[in-house]
Amino acid sequence: MSKEGSLGIVETQYFTFAEPPQEMILEFGEQLGPITIAYETYGALNAVKNNAILVLHALSADAHAAGYLEGEKDPGWWDAMIGPGKAFDTDKYFIVCSNVIGGCKGSTGPSSLDPRTGRPYALDFPSITIADMVRAQRCLIDHLGIEKLLCVAGGSMGGMQALQWVAAYPEMVRSAIPIATALKHSPQQIAFNEVVRQSIMADTAWRNGDYYDYGQPERGLALARMIGHITFMSDKSMEEKFSRRLKQGHYSFNFAADFEVEGYLRYKGDAFVKRFDANSYLYITKALDYFDLSGGKLIPHGTVDTRFLVISFKSDWLYPSYQSQEIVRHLKTRHVDATYCELRSTYGHDAFLVELEEMKELVRHFLDKTYNGYGVLKNYEI
Amino acid sequence: MKSDALRLDYRIIYDIIEPGSRVLDLGCGSGELLYVLASQKNTRVQGIELKDEAIYQCVKKGLSVFNSDIETGLVEYPDQSFDYVILNQSMQEVTQVDFIIHEALRVGGKVIVGFPNFAHISARLRLIFQGRAPMTKALPHHWYDTPNVRCFSLSDFKEFCKEKEVRILKACYLGENDVVRFWPNLFALNAIFVLTRP
Numbered sequence: 001m002s003k004e005g006s007l008g009i010v011e012t013q014y015f016t017f018a019e020p021p022q023e024m025i026l027e028f029g030e031q032l033g034p035i036t037i038a039y040e041t042y043g044a045l046n047a048v049k050n051n052a053i054l055v056l057h058a059l060s061a062d063a064h065a066a067g068y069l070e071g072e073k074d075p076g077w078w079d080a081m082i083g084p085g086k087a088f089d090t091d092k093y094f095i096v097c098s099n100v101i102g103g104c105k106g107s108t109g110p111s112s113l114d115p116r117t118g119r120p121y122a123l124d125f126p127s128i129t130i131a132d133m134v135r136a137q138r139c140l141i142d143h144l145g146i147e148k149l150l151c152v153a154g155g156s157m158g159g160m161q162a163l164q165w166v167a168a169y170p171e172m173v174r175s176a177i178p179i180a181t182a183l184k185h186s187p188q189q190i191a192f193n194e195v196v197r198q199s200i201m202a203d204t205a206w207r208n209g210d211y212y213d214y215g216q217p218e219r220g221l222a223l224a225r226m227i228g229h230i231t232f233m234s235d236k237s238m239e240e241k242f243s244r245r246l247k248q249g250h251y252s253f254n255f256a257a258d259f260e261v262e263g264y265l266r267y268k269g270d271a272f273v274k275r276f277d278a279n280s281y282l283y284i285t286k287a288l289d290y291f292d293l294s295g296g297k298l299i300p301h302g303t304v305d306t307r308f309l310v311i312s313f314k315s316d317w318l319y320p321s322y323q324s325q326e327i328v329r330h331l332k333t334r335h336v337d338a339t340y341c342e343l344r345s346t347y348g349h350d351a352f353l354v355e356l357e358e359m360k361e362l363v364r365h366f367l368d369k370t371y372n373g374y375g376v377l378k379n380y381e382i
Numbered sequence: 383m384k385s386d387a388l389r390l391d392y393r394i395i396y397d398i399i400e401p402g403s404r405v406l407d408l409g410c411g412s413g414e415l416l417y418v419l420a421s422q423k424n425t426r427v428q429g430i431e432l433k434d435e436a437i438y439q440c441v442k443k444g445l446s447v448f449n450s451d452i453e454t455g456l457v458e459y460p461d462q463s464f465d466y467v468i469l470n471q472s473m474q475e476v477t478q479v480d481f482i483i484h485e486a487l488r489v490g491g492k493v494i495v496g497f498p499n500f501a502h503i504s505a506r507l508r509l510i511f512q513g514r515a516p517m518t519k520a521l522p523h524h525w526y527d528t529p530n531v532r533c534f535s536l537s538d539f540k541e542f543c544k545e546k547e548v549r550i551l552k553a554c555y556l557g558e559n560d561v562v563r564f565w566p567n568l569f570a571l572n573a574i575f576v577l578t579r580p
Contacts, residue, residue: 307446328448329458337428341437341449358434362441369444 005084006075007067012038012106017139020115024135030126034115037140038063038106039098042082043090045146051371052146053088054137055097056154056161058353059228059284060276062105065097066090080355087363092371093150100161101136102128102284104277111212111277123209128283130157130291134164141172150371153177153363155352156319157284160291163327167293170304175370177363179311179352182323183330184292189318192231193285199223200278209279221278222269229268234315234348294326299334308338309366311359313351339366388418391470391496394554394561394574398494399423403465406430406490408452408482409472412439420445428464430455452476456485463489470496470574474530483548483577492551493577499570501535506568519558520571536567543577552576 016036018024023033040063045052055065055078066082068075076097082088088095099107102125110125117124141149152162152173159181166176185193200206203220211217233241242261257263308331312324321342331338343358345351352359388396392415399405401423407416410429413436419425429447431437440447448455452472467490469482474497476482486493498520499505505516515525516533523530534542536555543550555562555570562570 309441325450332448332458332463333460335460335463337426337446339437339441339446339448341434341441341447344434358438361438365438365442365444369441 003084004086006079007042007083007090009070010040010042010064010067010076012040012063012069014038014106015140015143017143024132024139026126027129027131028127032101032108032126032128032132035101035108035136035139036106036112037098037101037108037136039096039140040064040066040076041097041144042066042095043093045094045144049146050148050150051092052094052096052141052144052149053151053153053367054141054149054165055082055088055095056137056152056158057097057100058154058156058158059288060272060281061158062103063097063099063107064105066095077353080353081360081363087360088153088367089364093367096141096144096146098137098140100133100157100284102133102280102287104280107136109277110209110279110283120212122212122279125279125283127286127290129287130160130164131168133287134161134168137161137165138169138172147172149173151175151177151367153179154181155179156181156349157288160288163293163298164291166304166306167298167300170299170306173306175307175309175366177309177311177366178324178327179359180313180316180319180324180349181327182319183294183298183326185289186323190289192227192318193289196224196227196285197282199227200282206278209282211278216273217278218270218273221273221276221281222266224269224278224281225272225276226265226269229265231318232348232350234317234346236315236346237348237350240346296330296333298327298330299336303334303336306336307366307370308336308340309362310338310340311352311362312340312342313345313347313349314342315346316349316351318349388414390556390559391572391574392418394556395468395470395494395496396423398552398574398576399425399466401425404463405466405468406459406464407468407470408455408486409469409475410436410440410445410447412436413443413445413447415468415470416440416445417443452482453478456482456489459489461488462491465491466494467492468494468496470494471498471572473497474532474534477531479532479542480546483546487548487577487579491578494574495539495577496572496574497534497539498530498572499536499567500533501537501567502571503568518571536570536573539573539575543575547580549578549580550575551578 018033018035023031061077064076065078066076099105114121152165159178162178200220203217206217245260312321328340405427416427420427467486554574555566556572
């Protein structure tokens with residue numbers, strides 16, 4: 001196995017398309033344009049262009065998946081997985097990560113300027129879906145000159161996009177790795193998202209979405225994120241991380257953050273306000289809730305040549321394993337070449353972001369065999 | 383690995399399966415058999431396995447495998463999805479044998495079952511003369527740590543097939559290193575049956 005290394009300094013790039021009058025028609029019929037998407041690439045596209053992998057991010061992440069941006073001390077959100085010698089090996093593969101539309105990390109979203117008014121779209125931004133995000137990514141992939149992706153991979157909402165890629169463009173996808181995801185949100189998942197949205201909208205500073213001259217609805221957005229973080233962890237990981245430890249060693253009796261877990265949630269909430277747009281959170285959580293590839297819609301007819309590696313985590317109660325098993329059951333009915341593994345991590349839904357040896361090994365070997373085919377299989381020594 | 387270096391039961395199953403077949407292995411372990419079938423007989427293979435470590439080994443070999451138990455592993459497949467469904471050394475570990483065999487026959491054209499013989503002479507002697515629960519080379523576990531929940535002999539299984547109207551296409555009886563031809567219910571440690579619907 002090659003030694004793992006870091007990508008070092010990386011840079012976010014931008015691609016703008018769908019300039020009026022060629023706006024993109026969205027799934028619900030509205031138009032959007034021009035559209036900018038922020039993206040990063042790592043490694044090099046080979047001459048035959050068959051080593052490109054599209055990595056797809058979750059709800060609040062961005063195009064910066066690996067390496068370090070100039071002047072920043074934390075690496076990208078999937079740095080554990082992407083880099084020289086890592087599972088997504090940048091010595092072998094060309095990795096693309098694009099920010100979703102509707103977001104606020106360099107791609108067109110509700111906080112972008114509406115060219116018709118010169119002001120932020122706010123709630124005039126059209127309703128977007130996972131399919132729209134994927135259609136925009138398709139434009140980027142075309143722009144990069146890639147006809148077929150070696151793999152589409154992502155966790156949570158990133159997994160939904162991976163599934164949507166197969167549903168929309170099966171001939172463009174050699175393999176897919178949906179992790180900790182679902183064909184559709186359950187009522188429980190929609191309920192959590194609704195509480196998240198209500199906490200933003202209940203903040204008077206939200207001003208019906210038109211807050212850009214005044215600043216974010218900080219209390220509401222922070223609360224929304226606190227709720228989110230509870231659902232990302234497991235009972236066990238919270239016990240391990242915080243137990244009932246106190247911040248000051250004694251109770252305050254005045255509703256201050258006595259317990260470490262309270263301090264953690266407040267810190268995460270406050271930090272989130274500085275980096276994420278409240279309206280984007282509303283739009284993207286709705287896109288998650290609208291997503292539905294159940295009932296055979298993932299592969300409506302016949303079969304596909306796309307290989308699958310489906311991964312879930314035992315302790316993930318937000319996207320429980322049964323939802324991944326639903327994906328697998330559908331793949332079985334369509335005779336799709338697929339592997340499914342439920343990993344034993346205790347980290348809850350967050351597990352896909354944590355450095356997990358089993359996941360790294362599964363992804364590494366799955367990609368290797370997909371890329372090199374049976375040539376490698378034949379040479380394998382047992 | 384070449385097919386002739388495989389363990390005896392794998393070698394027999396390997397020889398039964400025609401090149402290019404679609405194969406499902408229920409309880410495929412770390413995938414040795416599927417690997418040679420895929421790489422040397424150009425079969426399209428799928429494994430089902432419960433143990434994590436075995437699944438990682440399969441993926442390492444480039445095999446596709448589902449993390450599932452045998453009972454739930456079969457249900458979603460459309461009828462006749464495979465040419466062969468293999469149940470090697472796993473049937474004695476499931477409670478619903480009847481259900482599994484019928485599901486396997488629904489999903490596959492032919493079903494290959496391999497299982498240890500509880501009526502092997504050493505098991506009988508141990509029971510009669512020592513008064514101890516059967517242990518043989520094919521039944522290496524103690525009564526307290528065995529994964530086996532169904533204890534049956536070759537004769538029992540033949541009787542079962544007759545009762546359930548399952549056709550036996552072929553039967554192979556295995557000793558320690560070679561096939562057994564004489565009085566298999568007494569001298570075979572393991573058996574491999576190829577089943578189909580009548």
